[in-house]
Amino acid sequence: MRIAIIGATGYGGEELVRLLANHPSVSIHSIHATSMHGEPLTNLYPHMHAFGDLRIEPVDVNKIASEVECVMMATPSGVSTKLAPYFLEKDVKVIDLSGDFRIKNSEEYKKWYGIDAPNKGVASQAVYGLPEWTDTDMTKVNLVANPGCYPTAILLGLAPLVQQQMIDESSIIIDAKTGVSGAGKGLSAATHFSETNDNLKIYKVNGHQHTPEIEETLQRWNESVGSVTFTTHLVPMTRGIMATMYGTVKGHTTTEKLVELFKETYHDDFFVRVRDFGQFPSTKEVYGSNFCDIGVTFDERTNRVTVVSVIDNLIKGASGQAVQNLNKMIGIDEKTGLDFMPVYP
Amino acid sequence: MRIAIIGATGYGGEELVRLLANHPSVSIHSIHATSMHGEPLTNLYPHMHAFGDLRIEPVDVNKIASEVECVMMATPSGVSTKLAPYFLEKDVKVIDLSGDFRIKNSEEYKKWYGIDAPNKGVASQAVYGLPEWTDTDMTKVNLVANPGCYPTAILLGLAPLVQQQMIDESSIIIDAKTGVSGAGKGLSAATHFSETNDNLKIYKVNGHQHTPEIEETLQRWNESVGSVTFTTHLVPMTRGIMATMYGTVKGHTTTEKLVELFKETYHDDFFVRVRDFGQFPSTKEVYGSNFCDIGVTFDERTNRVTVVSVIDNLIKGASGQAVQNLNKMIGIDEKTGLDFMPVYP
Amino acid sequence: MRIAIIGATGYGGEELVRLLANHPSVSIHSIHATSMHGEPLTNLYPHMHAFGDLRIEPVDVNKIASEVECVMMATPSGVSTKLAPYFLEKDVKVIDLSGDFRIKNSEEYKKWYGIDAPNKGVASQAVYGLPEWTDTDMTKVNLVANPGCYPTAILLGLAPLVQQQMIDESSIIIDAKTGVSGAGKGLSAATHFSETNDNLKIYKVNGHQHTPEIEETLQRWNESVGSVTFTTHLVPMTRGIMATMYGTVKGHTTTEKLVELFKETYHDDFFVRVRDFGQFPSTKEVYGSNFCDIGVTFDERTNRVTVVSVIDNLIKGASGQAVQNLNKMIGIDEKTGLDFMPVYP
Amino acid sequence: MRIAIIGATGYGGEELVRLLANHPSVSIHSIHATSMHGEPLTNLYPHMHAFGDLRIEPVDVNKIASEVECVMMATPSGVSTKLAPYFLEKDVKVIDLSGDFRIKNSEEYKKWYGIDAPNKGVASQAVYGLPEWTDTDMTKVNLVANPGCYPTAILLGLAPLVQQQMIDESSIIIDAKTGVSGAGKGLSAATHFSETNDNLKIYKVNGHQHTPEIEETLQRWNESVGSVTFTTHLVPMTRGIMATMYGTVKGHTTTEKLVELFKETYHDDFFVRVRDFGQFPSTKEVYGSNFCDIGVTFDERTNRVTVVSVIDNLIKGASGQAVQNLNKMIGIDEKTGLDFMPVYP
Secondary structure, eight states, rough: OEEEEEEEESSSHHHHHHHHHHSSSEEEEEOSSSSSTTSBBGGGGGGGSOOOBBBBEOHHHHHHHHOOOOEEEEOOOTHHHHHHHHHHHHHHHEEEEETTTSSSOOOHHHHHHOOOOHHHHHHHHOEEEOGGGOOSSSSGGGGGEOOOOOHHHHHHHHHHHHTTTTBOOOOOOOEEEEEGGGGGGOOOOGGBBHHTTTTOEESSOOOOOTHHHHHHHHHOTTTTOOOOEEEEEEEESSSSSEEEEEESSOOOHHHHHHHHHHHHTTTTTEEEEOOOOTTOOOGGGTSSSOEEEEEEEETTTTTTTEEEEOOTIIIIIIIIHHHHHHHHTTTTTTTTTTTTOOOOO | OOOESTTTSSSHHHHHHHHHHHHHEEEEEEEEEESSSSGGGGOOGGGGTTOOOOOOOOOOOOHHHHHHEEEEEEOOOHHHHHHHHHHHHOOEEEEEEESSSOOOOOOOOOOHHHHHHOHHHHHHHTOOOOGGGGGGGGOOEEEOOOOOHHHHHHHHHHHHHHHOOOOOOOOOOEEEEEEEGGOSOOGGGGGHHHHHHHHOOEEETTTTHHHHHHHEEEEHHOTTOOOEEOOOOOOOSOOOEEEEEEEEEESSOOHHHHHHHHHHTTOOOOTTTETTTTOOGGGGGTTSSSEEEEEEEEEETTTEEEEEEOTTTTTTIIIIHHHHHHHHTTSSSSSTOOOOOOOOO | HHHHHHSTTHHHHHHHHHHHHHSSOOOEEEEESSSSSBBBBGGGGGTOOOOOOOOBBBOHHHHHHHSSSEEEOOTTTTTHHHHHHHHTTTEEEEEEOOOOOTTTTTHHHHHHSSSSSOOHHHHHOOOOGGGGGSSSSSGGGSEEOOHHHHHHHHHHHHHHHHHTTBOOOOOOOEEEEEEGGGGSSOOOOBBBHHHHOOEEEESTTTTTTTHHHHHHHHHHHHHTOOOEEEEEOOSSSSSSSEEEEEEEBBOOOOHHHHHHHHHHHHOTTTTTOOOEEEEEEEEGTTTTOEEEEEEEEETTTTHHHEEEEETTIIIIIHHHHHHHHHHHHTSSSSTTTTTTOOOOO | EEEEEESSSHHHHHHHHHHHOOOSOOOEEEEOOSTTTBGGGGGTTTGGGTTTTOOOOOOOOOHHHHOOOOEEEEEOOOOOHHHHHHHHHTOOOOEOOOTTOOSOHHHHHHHHHHHHOOOHHHHHOEHHHHHGOOOSSGGGSSEEEEHHHHHHHHHHHHHHHHHHTTTTTTTTEEEEEGGGGOOOOOOOOOGGHHHTTTTEEEETTTTTHHHHHHHHHHHHHHOOOOOEEEEEEEESSOEEEEEEEEBBBBSSSHHHHHHHHHHHHTTTTTTEEHHHHHHOOOGGTTTTOOEEEEEEETTTTEEEEEEEEETHHHHIIIIHHHHHHHHHHHSSTTTTTTTOOOOOO
């Protein structure tokens, strides 16, 4: 299968190139961006030397559609809204790493993203691609909305509790932390080394655009879920997301039971690893990999459950998950090209 | 006033030496530790060269008591329990940076610290020295329990809400993050650079020994407060604590009102700086200083308030606050020797 | 003495504000920059809250000259060339933190900086303000060229050897490393956190603009010195410069003799601290201070001497040294306002 | 081929496990260490979950020798000296990641390592396994001395110049910098996060035990090489080595010629990537990979060449290179199991 990557110069695109370079079943046909046309990608990313001579091409939709079977889009908000319909019309599959097709409620999209939602007809074809929880036959899907980095960690961590209705649906508080690569390759004062190193920042308090994506998905699983509290922090590290999540247990439970529930839930999911009683993951333990590691505990004193979920934001939170979705769309083992260990230390 | 510092080789002790070196009203008479006797402190801390020739002495209680008016103890749990009574008996004032005298309920102390609580008669003399909220005449106090690093950030952030009974007393969730210096100078796998750098860890979930200190103080302010959820994370940075705190508002409020409340509450407290509407502090903005910076906001969607409070864990969270208490005990301006700006970037 | 700071929004200017805020003998009259006019500096630097209400003013040369006795310029190359002559004409002293007046040879200036050198008449008034090695009566000086960050560490480390003609003048190799704040507050790909964290880069190999400043000064001390090899690296830390310097010894020496020479040379210089035999400084040991710490050793096997010199690039390498020069111009103790310890850890 | 890894709990051993886990031609038969017997390796390294259930076994030489065809030793100095002879006698191949068999001159070994050198008869069988420069038929070799991390970066960088006799053999100065994982998993004050983060240290000046390994190899290539100056620095990052190397050119050259020489020299070596004119590598560009990236330039002013060489110290500097040697011993493509891209950012 030939793939085109649009938005190849950002971190999401760059990681797609890296992951697909060693993928046995697909090949990168071309890479595209809005600048640097004709230049080898190694000019921007010298670490890619010795892995071919991909050169950046313009985003010529016609040409792309005529040459590949699948387009992966690692583009800013609003781009896929415009381009995806065209590819779909030409029977080219689209995996969209942006937020454009993740949210079904178009008013919510506009409220949180500040731009118009995509066409409803097109949007309705989109499958929200959290692979552990999609029940669609992915080989028949043409448009995948690849989940956001925060939602991936959060939803995998909350799914067992929310689906089993074990926690008070109005009690959910999510305190999330990300490494700085989540902010992308674009320059900003917030990601200037001297002001970020040795510093912990909080940002977008109650205002992160991933909020509706989290809420909509939780509500699909359990319609009683209302608004969640969602806070995001910027940690002086390059990769990694940790979501620490709190909910009040209905009735009573024990940590043993919770760990058992989580282990059973994800028993067949290679990429979700549930820690034993009393153990919690750190972000480095999934660094450079497609894993989501989860720890869970119950506190008798407060009757609250705490779930800790970690991912590599650029892999399970973006490009790795996109490849996992791609594998499912092709109908091959979801682990193909992704079954490598985290890099530690 | 002559001061002896016990536990001078740890970070708390080292910072006491640094802060008192430039203090105009007191002098360091001697420094003490359980090892390195006779060696200059600069052997351990070369950054102190050119600031005198303090040498490490054994902890000879008799000798110390006969030579100084005040002892500052930056020692592990259990040491002050044993030594403080002796100094008090000799009319030597004690400022204790350890947790020994912070908790009034001796069963709680034993439960969380795992060792026996100090003698009740002695403990009852101890004043919990959170300077912004002590109503005692500190010039008459002989034993100060200097607050823990986490409780300092947390209590200053929650005080207005809890004292004014603005939030549901059972709804308090504290998601706290610390730099690694909070773990001290002792070596451990948890603080080994290669495993801590570029990594975010969670630790002591629902089990941190600062929990009873936080709860007891909140309950002194508002007896309806019950158990709080308190989680701690280790951030790859040297200094700094951020506490992100959540509570459900009783009735209704606005961010404007909350900011106003906090600004009024701390109007006369030099070391507490409340941010304007929509602004939140980062840890680096208090790095190397005695400030506690606070941001607060209200979320209409969830009816929750979020408070963000940051300190330098070694200064406002330990040695700086001890000097602030010392100043109040002497009866001089609490800012003396502490009115310097944070070091940024 | 009233001071105006031009270029107050960059790190050099910000540190001047911080250092002068607590200086007993001078006061900041006004701060100036090319943008953000009317805004409080705390909008850009919230860590400065509680230290007055300095607002950013335009660079109105007439107004400034009529209101202050001294201007400190923390501006990009070329600005002081234009503004300094005007201030000098109005009998306002100038301390220039930029490179404009450091290099006497105007062709060298143009070659390395790529812009025209300042007027020779004005430039000839400039004194190169490395306080440990100025033999001028600074109270009579009107224009000080404050040394660059690298040259400060390097020249203090090489001075004893070069002045005493102990090393082969053509053998000098300087391998220098800096923290990222040396690149300033301006955004660039080179200082983007995700690409700088956990990464070590080399830059401007054989091409750093501080080269002629180093060579000219060494040649003033010893006219046999020719071209030096000077390499610069970017280390993933915020502050600090380390220069590791190599030279071949003429004849023979011992480490003991070298340490003794350095200790004697800097015996009366508070801000230069020479380490004992076998000891070398690390950058954190001068963090946040005006110290330059130096270690030196001799290798029998290669007949080479190695000198290691560290400073905080923003303080001894810029603003602190400027205040040290200011103190000497006023005729007060050079330590005034600068005699604080490094912040460690 | 069945492999046993001795010293599996250190970083070198852990990386061997990671790399071999996905190797198509060999399998890890057993892992061994001096403690934690019976425990799964995931207790120490949770990032390895989902990749089998390797448990740590004692170092029972007889049992190991009877069960595997190859032993890889990632042990402290002195262990291989004792164990390797036994394995060799039993026709088990040994790849030794320690320094024991790297140095032919046993007096030099003792001088720099402080312990006795291995038996000469055994040592003489050892091949120094820098794969780009071994001319032996590796399929016939039974004992490989895997090069040290610093020597790997340094020797690959200096080889073209020294072999071609282009630089004055007495002029070589090596200024090397390493990430902290080079110091291993053992705890020490030097690797305590709070004292290492945001700090640059120099250590073992003129005294690093890799010195004789570098000199011996250079002398094998060019007998005129004498003592080199070799300095090592500890950079606040986890992985990566950069060696900045200086030499005085005999006669004259140009950067163009040097780049051409290096490109030709390594034309057929997949793992050595030479940068174009004016380009230099940073350590992150080889992070997590087996590459050695090199930049080279000539300075007309000083007649010196500067070579910059970077590797991931745990991979090309240890375990990756060991696997590369293993591949050559088996007689398969040296890239097998190693042809993955660096992880960036």
